Amino acid sequence: MNTNYTNKLIYPELSYILTGVCFDIHNSQGRFAREKQYCDLMEQKLKELKINYNREYNVGDGNFVDFLVDDKIIVEAKAKRLIGKEDFYQLQRYLQSSKKQLGLLVNFRNRYLKPIRIIRIDTNAKKKFIN
Numbered sequence: 001m002n003t004n005y006t007n008k009l010i011y012p013e014l015s016y017i018l019t020g021v022c023f024d025i026h027n028s029q030g031r032f033a034r035e036k037q038y039c040d041l042m043e044q045k046l047k048e049l050k051i052n053y054n055r056e057y058n059v060g061d062g063n064f065v066d067f068l069v070d071d072k073i074i075v076e077a078k079a080k081r082l083i084g085k086e087d088f089y090q091l092q093r094y095l096q097s098s099k100k101q102l103g104l105l106v107n108f109r110n111r112y113l114k115p116i117r118i119i120r121i122d123t124n125a126k127k128k129f130i131n
Helices: 011-027 035-048 085-098 123-130
Strands: 053-062 065-071 073-078 104-108 115-120
Touching: 011 035, 011 073, 011 104, 035 053, 035 065, 035 073, 035 115, 053 085, 065 085, 065 115, 073 085
Parallel strands: 073 104
Antiparallel strands: 053 065, 065 073, 104 115
């Protein structure tokens, strides 16, 4: 059984940096700020690090992501009590629309920050697997 595909991380360096930025934001703002405040601070930190990004980027179909970082990773910030499957599906739609491979779903309301890496599901491969 070939499992080489499970050992490859998508954009490990950039996602590591973004995760660090999220932890810095969470440590400085706490868990009870508003989503816009978290995003404003993230924008400021990305500028300081000289990382290319687009804020409120239109991925098509009228959908806007919070951040598209370095034209590679979608970052979706939340400030809500719980992350649900609808948040996962939302980011998956963004990944499908934009043809990007990786998204980070970050809920700043959590007591302990746990950014979630979400990889785009190839719907064509899924159909082939089911058939």
